[in-house]
Amino acid sequence: AGPAREPGQNRPGSTSRMPEDSRARLSPQGIAYKDLPHIANADGQHLFCRYWKPQASPRALAFVAHGAGEHCGRYDELAQMLTGLNFFVFAHDHVGHGQSEGDRMVVSDFQVFIRDSLQHIDLVKKEHPGLPIYIFGHSMGGAISILTVSERPSDFAGLVLISPLILPNPQSATSFKVFAAKVLNHLLPSFSLGSIDPNIISRNKEEVEAYVTDPLVYHGGMKVSFAMQLLNASARVGKALPDISLPVLLMHGTDDQLCDIKGSYHLMETVPSQEKILKVYDKAYHVLHKELPEVSSAVFREIETWLAEKIVTATGAGGI
Numbered sequence: 001a002g003p004a005r006e007p008g009q010n011r012p013g014s015t016s017r018m019p020e021d022s023r024a025r026l027s028p029q030g031i032a033y034k035d036l037p038h039i040a041n042a043d044g045q046h047l048f049c050r051y052w053k054p055q056a057s058p059r060a061l062a063f064v065a066h067g068a069g070e071h072c073g074r075y076d077e078l079a080q081m082l083t084g085l086n087f088f089v090f091a092h093d094h095v096g097h098g099q100s101e102g103d104r105m106v107v108s109d110f111q112v113f114i115r116d117s118l119q120h121i122d123l124v125k126k127e128h129p130g131l132p133i134y135i136f137g138h139s140m141g142g143a144i145s146i147l148t149v150s151e152r153p154s155d156f157a158g159l160v161l162i163s164p165l166i167l168p169n170p171q172s173a174t175s176f177k178v179f180a181a182k183v184l185n186h187l188l189p190s191f192s193l194g195s196i197d198p199n200i201i202s203r204n205k206e207e208v209e210a211y212v213t214d215p216l217v218y219h220g221g222m223k224v225s226f227a228m229q230l231l232n233a234s235a236r237v238g239k240a241l242p243d244i245s246l247p248v249l250l251m252h253g254t255d256d257q258l259c260d261i262k263g264s265y266h267l268m269e270t271v272p273s274q275e276k277i278l279k280v281y282d283k284a285y286h287v288l289h290k291e292l293p294e295v296s297s298a299v300f301r302e303i304e305t306w307l308a309e310k311i312v313t314a315t316g317a318g319g320i
């Protein structure tokens with residue numbers, strides 16, 4: 001009956017699967033989740049997590065929500081900067097992204113991203129009770145952050161948004177495309193609308209190259225069903241803005257072709273926050289934290305300055 005097989009090893013042609021528990025569950029890259037920092041979401045899907053711990057005991061927490069098709073490892077530099085301010089930074093790869101489970105860039109409902117973020121935030125808050133928590137979001141992660149804050153209006157000390165998805169870009173979501181997407185979604189939800197042109201994410205060629213060669217970034221086309229979820233998200237964001245009243249730091253490039261800067265202007269006109277700052281970067285493209293050096297260094301400095309003054313006053317360690 002052929003060579004002896006390890007228990008559980010499938011015989012060719014057999015349909016039985018490996019035991020579906022954490023011991024055997026492998027990431028899309030084939031790494032056992034038991035060897036990776038992870039959480040299991042409410043649907044039992046394993047989400048890969050990253051944690052950046054400060055040297056001293058943390059003064060604040062920061063959750064980072066990454067964007068469509070990318071992964072939280074791309075925020076290492078931002079996180080390192082924040083640990084320098086004694087922040088404990090944490091993030092995960094959203095369902096269907098990076099080293100987390102789920103079909104690539106597929107989500108049953110945009111709310112799954114918000115639900116999973118709140119689960120992770122609640123988990124870390126339990127380990128660090130009483131610390132102020134800030135939430136960061138870029139692009140689609142900006143929409144996730146806004147909707148996460150709108151579910152917990154008093155839980156967050158501040159919201160930092162880097163070229164957030166608020167209004168779909170009129171090019172990528174013309175009314176015809178929206179109509180077509182709605183019709184297609186019923187007929188061919190997996191129909192591909194084509195992938196993001198990497199050259200429009202940043203003017204920094206090295207960063208474009210890093211994006212193109214990053215194996216954890218999804219380079220396939222965007223499915224109609226996912227585009228519908230993004231449209232659903234931007235509609236929900238529009239409804240949530242009037243209830244956002246926490247401090248907001250917002251940054252957007254004038255030449256962003258993926259998320260319209262008009263969305264950020266709209267946010268500034270709509271959120272009732274007492275403190276809301278919009279920094280506009282002339283001629284900059286979409287990924288401001290991975291743009292030309294003068295832009296990205298200004299973005300990091302902006303965030304660092306804004307936060308430094310906030311946690312000083314928050315911990316009352318201000319001047320005399």
Ligand SMILES: O=C1N[C@]2(CO1)C[C@H](C(=O)N1CCC(COc3ccc(F)cc3Cl)CC1)C2
Nearest residue numbers: 067068070139140165168172173227230258287
């Ligand atoms: O560093 C980074 N940043 C990234 C990549 O790598 C950019 C990407 C990201 O999140 N978005 C860029 C694309 C955009 C498309 O939007 C739509 C498309 C069709 C449609 F019908 C309706 C919409 Cl709204 C969503 C937001 C994350």
